[in-house]
Amino acid sequence: MPTSTTTLRFNDRVDSMQPSATLAMKSRAEERRRQGHPVVALSAGEPDFDTPEPIADAGMDAIRNGFTNYTENPGTMELREAICRKFDRDNDLSYTPEHVVCSNGAKQSLALAIHALCDEGDEVIVPAPYWVSYPEMARFSGAEPVVVPTSVDEKYRLRPAALEEAITERTQILVLCSPSNPTGAVYAPRELEALAEVLRSHEQVFVVSDEIYEHVIYDAEHRAFASIPGMKDRTITVNGFSKAFAMTGWRLGYMAAPEPIAQAAAKIQGQFTSAPCSISQKAGVAALEMDPEPVHEMVASFRRRRDVVLERLRDIDGLRCPTPEGAFYLYPDVSSFLGAEAPDGSIIGDSSDLCFYLLEEHNVALVPGTAFGAPNGLRLSYASSMEDLETALDRIEAGLSALR
Numbered sequence: 556m557p558t559s560t561t562t563l564r565f566n567d568r569v570d571s572m573q574p575s576a577t578l579a580m581k582s583r584a585e586e587r588r589r590q591g592h593p594v595v596a597l598s599a600g601e602p603d604f605d606t607p608e609p610i611a612d613a614g615m616d617a618i619r620n621g622f623t624n625y626t627e628n629p630g631t632m633e634l635r636e637a638i639c640r641k642f643d644r645d646n647d648l649s650y651t652p653e654h655v656v657c658s659n660g661a662k663q664s665l666a667l668a669i670h671a672l673c674d675e676g677d678e679v680i681v682p683a684p685y686w687v688s689y690p691e692m693a694r695f696s697g698a699e700p701v702v703v704p705t706s707v708d709e710k711y712r713l714r715p716a717a718l719e720e721a722i723t724e725r726t727q728i729l730v731l732c733s734p735s736n737p738t739g740a741v742y743a744p745r746e747l748e749a750l751a752e753v754l755r756s757h758e759q760v761f762v763v764s765d766e767i768y769e770h771v772i773y774d775a776e777h778r779a780f781a782s783i784p785g786m787k788d789r790t791i792t793v794n795g796f797s798k799a800f801a802m803t804g805w806r807l808g809y810m811a812a813p814e815p816i817a818q819a820a821a822k823i824q825g826q827f828t829s830a831p832c833s834i835s836q837k838a839g840v841a842a843l844e845m846d847p848e849p850v851h852e853m854v855a856s857f858r859r860r861r862d863v864v865l866e867r868l869r870d871i872d873g874l875r876c877p878t879p880e881g882a883f884y885l886y887p888d889v890s891s892f893l894g895a896e897a898p899d900g901s902i903i904g905d906s907s908d909l910c911f912y913l914l915e916e917h918n919v920a921l922v923p924g925t926a927f928g929a930p931n932g933l934r935l936s937y938a939s940s941m942e943d944l945e946t947a948l949d950r951i952e953a954g955l956s957a958l959r
């Protein structure tokens with residue numbers, strides 16, 4: 556058994572994998588807090604609400620009633636049927652439980668979909684700014700992520716011409732995320748139609764559509780990509796409970812996919828993790844069937860905070876930020892601050908330097924755009940109290956105005 560790191564040999568794919576930058580920022584902020592610094596963290600990717608009561612009650616009932624055994628590998632029939640009703644009700648999509656696989660969070664669903672479909676040498680198109688895990692999952696499956704930049708002027712949406720240009724005969728998957736983490740951008744139905752039009756002439760390309768922020772949406776309409784004519788047979792829709800129902804710790808997500816893909820994903824799951832937690836599955840059924848009022852209240856609260864933060868950011872000279880229509884993130888473009896000098900004489904070379912400067916000197920934790928493949932921006936999560944948001948914005952303003 557090797558004991559030193561010089562003799563310890565890892566799988567090459569593990570060695571080349573980047574650790575999650577959002578988690579790294581979170582732990583650095585926590586470390587500074589432990590050292591006594593009054594850090595305000597706007598780096599979290601989770602709602603600052605408790606899980607609504609009917610959901611928590613269903614979980615507790617499951618424990619009390621002894622619903623604590625392994626369930627069927629792709630999830631209970633009860634939960635998969637509830638998910639099919641949700642697709643029918645919310646997305647006008649008709650699925651049967653055979654198309655659905657429930658997993659330990661949408662993150663696992665995404666990993667399963669990518670691993671089920673990708674082989675060595677395949678390409679996965681990932682529009683940037685992207686959620687941090689997509690390229691790593693693609694790489695881990697042996698595929699190559701093909702990052703396609705979008706711009707602040709395009710409100711961070713992939714344009715059909717850019718998609719057309721990125722597709723090659725090796726393209727296996729296009730990953731879409733709407734509403735988006737990290738930008739909050741939402742594709743309008745006609746924009747999705749235009750992307751689908753490009754895909755119609757490239758039949759080999761599947762779409763992994765991450766719709767986990769579906770219900771965290773403001774002035775826009777969510778359209779499931781699979782509901783666009785011709786797209787259902789080539790789309791894997793991933794969704795979950797973490798965001799809309801404030802259930803991040805319950806670890807429950809799901810995919811709906813063409814049956815052979817669902818079967819392949821279930822096969823991987825069966826050998827790696829088995830079904831998700833039985834208690835969470837009972838809670839998931841309650842979430843899908845409860846009166847959605849608590850979700851609406853949470854979204855209304857996010858909207859108020861978005862408006863306050865956006866107004867303050869727009870008052871800062873040099874920041875540009877499109878209005879996000881969903882999720883709970885803002886992604887301001889900070890390029891006008893790159894190359895600036897901090898009061899200690901150090902140069903802010905990229906958004907990572909900027910975030911570390913704001914954390915170390917001004918006690919605000921944000922996530923640098925380098926983590927999202929779009930280094931001219933940074934991500935600010937407004938899933939925090941209004942008081943913390945105001946404090947953080949005072950500090951961001953002070954920190955940026957001290958740069959020369």
Ligand SMILES: Cc1ncc(COP(=O)(O)O)c(C=O)c1O
Binds near residue numbers: 662735795
């Ligand atoms: C875009 C996106 N997809 C998937 C996930 C994973 O969610 P889950 O908690 O269900 O694994 C997240 C969580 O941050 C996310 O932001």
